[in-house]
Amino acid sequence: MSDDRPQRRPRATALDETDHRIIEVLARDGRAQSTTIGEELGLSGNLVANRIRAMDAGGLMRVVAVADYRIHGYRMVARIRLQVTGRAPIEVAREMAQREDVLSVHITSGRYPVSCLYAFHNAREMLEAVRNASADIAGVEDVDVELVNNVYRYVPAVGPLGT
Amino acid sequence: MPMETPEYPTTDQLDRDIALMLAQDARLSFRKIAADLGVTEGTVRGRVKRLQGAGLLKLVPIIDIDRARDAGTGGQGSGQHMMFVTVRCASGKLNHVREALLAIPQVSALYDANATPRLVAVCILPSLDDAAIVMNQILSLDGIREAESELVLQSVKYNAAIGPIATLEDLTRQSTD
Numbered sequence: 287m288s289d290d291r292p293q294r295r296p297r298a299t300a301l302d303e304t305d306h307r308i309i310e311v312l313a314r315d316g317r318a319q320s321t322t323i324g325e326e327l328g329l330s331g332n333l334v335a336n337r338i339r340a341m342d343a344g345g346l347m348r349v350v351a352v353a354d355y356r357i358h359g360y361r362m363v364a365r366i367r368l369q370v371t372g373r374a375p376i377e378v379a380r381e382m383a384q385r386e387d388v389l390s391v392h393i394t395s396g397r398y399p400v401s402c403l404y405a406f407h408n409a410r411e412m413l414e415a416v417r418n419a420s421a422d423i424a425g426v427e428d429v430d431v432e433l434v435n436n437v438y439r440y441v442p443a444v445g446p447l448g449t
Numbered sequence: 450m451p452m453e454t455p456e457y458p459t460t461d462q463l464d465r466d467i468a469l470m471l472a473q474d475a476r477l478s479f480r481k482i483a484a485d486l487g488v489t490e491g492t493v494r495g496r497v498k499r500l501q502g503a504g505l506l507k508l509v510p511i512i513d514i515d516r517a518r519d520a521g522t523g524g525q526g527s528g529q530h531m532m533f534v535t536v537r538c539a540s541g542k543l544n545h546v547r548e549a550l551l552a553i554p555q556v557s558a559l560y561d562a563n564a565t566p567r568l569v570a571v572c573i574l575p576s577l578d579d580a581a582i583v584m585n586q587i588l589s590l591d592g593i594r595e596a597e598s599e600l601v602l603q604s605v606k607y608n609a610a611i612g613p614i615a616t617l618e619d620l621t622r623q624s625t626d
Contacts, residue, residue, distance in 0.1 A: 349508060389607075401533065436561050442614070446515060
C-alpha cells in the first residue's frame with residue numbers, strides 16, 4: 287500500500303476500504319462513538335464521523351433501527367406471492383405497495399412474480415387481504431401465502447435504501 | 450431447540466415511539482429522543498437496551514443494494530443481488546436442512562413457514578455466479594424435495610424499519626433470563 291491516508295470527503299459515491307472497516311465495527315455496535323471506532327481502526331474520531339456522514343449523504347450506507355413487527359402491534363407476517371397474467375407485474379406490484387401494511391414489494395423472476403411482505407394484526411386481516419388480492423386486483427391469477435413461523439437468522443446487511 | 454415458539458416480551462407506545470425515531474437514524478442522541486418524547490435519557494437508554502436484549506430492535510448499518518452495485522464495489526460486504534429460495538423438505542429432515550442452510554454464509558435471513566415443512570432463505574449475492582453456487586449447494590443437500598429460486602429483479606417498496614427480525618434464539622434467550 288502507498289502512504290495515502292484515508293481522506294475526508296463531503297459525499298461518498300463509492301465505498302472504499304476505510305468505509306468497509308467502519309461498517310464492520312458498526313455491524314457489532316450501531317451506536318459506537320466515532321472516537322471509539324477511530325481508536326480501534328487507528329483513525330481520528332473526526333475522520334470516522336466525516337466518513338459516516340459522507341456515506342449517509344451519498345445514500346450508500348445508513349445505520350438504522352430495524353424493529354420486529356411485534357413492537358408495532360402486528361401479530362403475524364406473511365410473504366404473499368401473486369401470480370399475474372394479462373397484465374404487467376409492475377402494475378400489480380404498485381397497487382400492492384399502496385397498502386399500508388405491505389412492508390415490501392419485489393418483482394422476482396419466479397412463477398409468482400410479485401412478492402410482498404405483509405404484516406397483520408390478526409388472522410382475519412390476513413384472510414381478507416388474501417381474498418382481496420385475488421378478487422380486487424386485475425391480473426392476479428393465483429395467490430400463495432407463506433406465513434412466517436420461526437426466524438432462524440436475520441442479518442440485514444444490505445437493502446434497497448433508495449425505494 | 451424447542452418447537453414451541455416462546456412468549457414475546459410486551460411492548461408499549463413508548464417503545465414504538467423510540468423505535469420510530471431510531472428508524473431513520475439509529476445514531477440519534479438519546480438526549481434528543483428523551484427531550485422529544487418527554488422522558489428522561491435514562492429511560493430511553495433502558496428501553497433500547499431491553500428491546501435490543503430481546504432481539505426486538507436491531508441497530509445496524511445497511512448498505513444500499515443498488516448504489517453499491519452501481520459503484521462497482523465488489524467483494525466484502527457489498528451484496529448486489531437478492532434471491533429468495535423456498536425449500537420443501539422431506540419429512541423428518543427439517544432440522545437437518547435448516548442447519549445446513551444456516552451454514553451457507555450468503556443466507557442472510559432464514560425462516561420456516563406454514564404447517565408444511567417449508568424453509569425460506571433470503572440470500573444476498575455479490576454476483577449471479579454466486580446464485581448458481583448457492584443453488585448448487587442447496588440442491589445437493591440431503592432431505593430436500595424441492596427448491597424454488599426467485600431472483601429479485603426490482604424493489605417497488607422496501608420498509609427497512611419493520612420486519613420479522615426476532616430470531617428463535619433471541620426469544621428463547623429472553624424467556625430464560
